[in-house]
Amino acid sequence: MADDDRVRRQEFPSPWAASIQSIARDGAKGVVVVGRDRLGLNDLYHRVLTMSLGGLIGLLAVVYLLANVLFAGLYMLVPGSIAGARPGAFSDAFFFSVQTLGTVGYGAMTPHGLWANCLATAETFFNLVIVALSTGLIFTRVSRPTARVMFSKVAVVSDYEGTPTLMFRAANQRGNQILEAEVTLSLARQVTTAEGHAMRRFEDLAVTRSRSPLFVLSWLIMHRIDETSPLYGLGREDLEGIGGEILVAISGLDDTFAQRIHARHAYLPHEIHWQRRFADILSVAPDGRRLIDYRLFHEVEED
Template sequence: MGKRNLKIKEEKDSGFSAIASGRFTNKDGQYNVKRTGINIFDRYSWYHTFLLLPRFKFIGILVISYIIANLFFASIYYAIGIEHLTGIDKSSPFQEFVDVFFFSAQTFTTVGYGRIAPVGALASFVATFEAFLGLLGFAIATGLFYGRFSRPRAFIKFSEIAVVAPYEDGMAIMFRAAPFKNNMLSEAEVTITAAIEEKIDGKMVSSFYQLEPTLPKINSFSLNWTVVHKIHSESPFYGFNEEDFKNTDIELIIMIKAFDEVFANTVVQRTSYITPEIIFRAKFLPMYHSSEDNKTTILDLDKINDYQKV
């Protein structure tokens, strides 16, 4: 446990609990909170869940759901009896089921029938109900696709580590962030909240402090931004040495807010750094340079984590 700077006023309205366990914010910016006490349908917003899913997982769920739905209805048609479907190839049971599956796909997508069509009230009723579910399913899928593409996002990449580096006449905590898409961000602001585990009244609790960046706002966020918090007498880390940083449970909770000029909306991205992710006496290496013709600036995003010990 490090030395507590008694001059610093603790932040009381951070939104986090002093007795929470684990990191408060995950690396991806999601809050590390698990909610219980209500059923799963009330606990999750499925719309938000599907909007936040990784791209390939989202597409995979849609494809698997489509296949499962068609297998389900194909099984119903097969159970009813293939004699209620005209044009079935009866060369083998497997071929019969394949034909029924593709008939189900044609019904589900409402593309119309080829050589296979339902015969009788029961098969026609199942086909009608499946077509209705297909229309609803594709409407939902279309809405989700539109929501994912149209939702404003910050597209900011943070360094995986923060460093404690020499700065001016002392030391400073630094981390890097950079936009990785061709979106236009301006009026970017950063806030840093430090959660420090301390022993108070015989109990280990987390105390929260607002860290002041040397440059809390930039007008144009086009290159990398090295955010710096100078450790001075008004900092909760004043007097900390390398051992204090290593032996104290620290979490730096970061939030960058910027204005997306394309969507004309404010976008937000978060991350956090815990003690093992804070490197003492290190500095970041440059990650941008001029092009060969000196007409363009090259930003090497794969160098965002590059540092050297000092």
């Protein structure tokens, strides 16, 4: 680990300090932003992809219904434009639009006259566009890989080979293979410069094993708190005093999707237990197979 002794730092204005937990755990949902230009429709694609699957299907359903209502109103502008429809019946015009948009064509109602045929042509073209967009959006939304990495609810500080060591667990809930998994660990803290300016600073924490060629079940991630560690000499009260927070990011290649996935977590000072160790979750079953008990995944014991 050639980079263990190197500390890379990044500074942020102090107003970010109170919201760093929300950023680490929930994106930026807990942050109130003012003065930033709104992208609006220019970023509609991102907005659609980040909404829930149910919300996306609901949006497409609303667009579909509104399109049929619009075309039905256009058909009714010229009386008699739909052969076989009742005069002035909006429901007939609406369902004729549904049949045209869906290229069903039952035959009971047909376009009559130049106006209706032009509208039917436009509606058919609109159908080609909306079907292509809907298929692409749903496929992108469904096929986007997501990580199902579970982090232990708490972290512990316990002696490991004679050195106090920060430890926490991560588990691949899917049980498939995450190849070339990598973990990065950082300490976010509030500092005051010599000029008296409050700054939010990130300092890298060296991990004893930052890469794993195969992440399938469980991973115990450790950081030695020695003289080179930004955590050296700090306790829970010290971390609270500097607004400290441990930030975790794991990435790797999901062999199912053949795409890279990411997971993140954060530990606040009250979630770090000193002089504790994790309960053992590995054992041997009566039939000789190795047994991993996730019921004890978050449990800690006296060191």
